[in-house]
Amino acid sequence: MKITGYEATILNVPEDDPLANTAARGAGPRPVVILRLRTDNGVEGIGVTFYGAALTGSLHLAVEGLAALTVGEDPLRIEKILAKLYAGIGDSCGPGGIYMLAVSAIDIALWDIKGKACGQPLWKLLGGRRDRVATYASGSLRRNLSDGEAQRAAEVLVQKGFREMKTQMALPGDPTPADEMRRVRVVREAIGPDIKLMCDINQRWRPEQAIDIGSRVEDVGLFWLEDVTTADDYQGLARVTAALNTPVAGGEYLYGIAPFRQMIEARSVDIVMIDIARVGGVTSWMKVAGMAEAFNLPVVSHVMPEILVHVVAACANGLTVEYMPWMLKLYEETPAIEDGDLVLPDKPGLGLDFDEKSVAAFKA
Numbered sequence: 001m002k003i004t005g006y007e008a009t010i011l012n013v014p015e016d017d018p019l020a021n022t023a024a025r026g027a028g029p030r031p032v033v034i035l036r037l038r039t040d041n042g043v044e045g046i047g048v049t050f051y052g053a054a055l056t057g058s059l060h061l062a063v064e065g066l067a068a069l070t071v072g073e074d075p076l077r078i079e080k081i082l083a084k085l086y087a088g089i090g091d092s093c094g095p096g097g098i099y100m101l102a103v104s105a106i107d108i109a110l111w112d113i114k115g116k117a118c119g120q121p122l123w124k125l126l127g128g129r130r131d132r133v134a135t136y137a138s139g140s141l142r143r144n145l146s147d148g149e150a151q152r153a154a155e156v157l158v159q160k161g162f163r164e165m166k167t168q169m170a171l172p173g174d175p176t177p178a179d180e181m182r183r184v185r186v187v188r189e190a191i192g193p194d195i196k197l198m199c200d201i202n203q204r205w206r207p208e209q210a211i212d213i214g215s216r217v218e219d220v221g222l223f224w225l226e227d228v229t230t231a232d233d234y235q236g237l238a239r240v241t242a243a244l245n246t247p248v249a250g251g252e253y254l255y256g257i258a259p260f261r262q263m264i265e266a267r268s269v270d271i272v273m274i275d276i277a278r279v280g281g282v283t284s285w286m287k288v289a290g291m292a293e294a295f296n297l298p299v300v301s302h303v304m305p306e307i308l309v310h311v312v313a314a315c316a317n318g319l320t321v322e323y324m325p326w327m328l329k330l331y332e333e334t335p336a337i338e339d340g341d342l343v344l345p346d347k348p349g350l351g352l353d354f355d356e357k358s359v360a361a362f363k364a
Contacts, residue, residue, distance in 0.1 A: 011330070020137075033056065037070065046108075048105060048108065049104050050101075066088075066102050076113075100278060107280060115348045122349055123311075133320065139326070143169065165195060184199060207229050210225070210229055238267050241269060256279060257284050274289065305322060308321055
């Protein structure tokens, strides 16, 4: 089997919150790049990447440039292809930024082809540890909501059967620690004591703020505090992690596998969060998961649950899947949620097919 062609397309995906129907953040449509890799026996693999923002056009060109280098290659020899891409481009402009984002789309599509060629869903190819995995609602309890809006959204998520959900602190403006404490307690009171509640800071605190406010809300019983300070301040993160009883999660902003070594060896976090677009795709995601396992650390996903459910379910230390429904509307069907768990698909590869009507409607 050989790769014979490719097609990369920019889409502008509408931003909304189908989980709790809260108001959009006002940032406008989210630009993404989708990829189709075609083979000589009719098997097609699909991939998705984003984070290009104003440089999405450049990301699109990077995906096309890398995809062109795969033509004529055996798609089942994924490591060989990745080595070719790095030798062709990455050793001069990688491993971070647009190069890694583009590689991710290629890698995801290659694993989709491999699963389809083998007649197996990706989660089974990668290890098949479990056939369903915990998931948490994300994107509904945002920091720009009023307390009342956050309370109502939290109640909706509970009514929909979510047993885990994520909110945010680092509120807009110049909030006091009391303001931050009030918000997270509003959400906890709305959902009760038994729901697992995560809280994202999105790198907006200094280490001393994270220690101060984090210690003040320990009675809330957060499942984790996420990205409490600058992602590559491994020593600062380690100070926070050592000071708090609440587990600290981080890693979504790291590109490639090497920074994870620095973060893990510095004991910067208790829970390793891996973003599939930034890390380099399925191949690198699983390598980081193995690295974390060696340090007895769990791993969690970041956005794109329709793809990441496979890798979290496959590995021994997978903890939970972020159910961020940014891109679900791109597909005809996505994994179902039952009793707060995502159910793994039986279809081969990713088990996903683009919804062609949505692709046409969102085309930039």
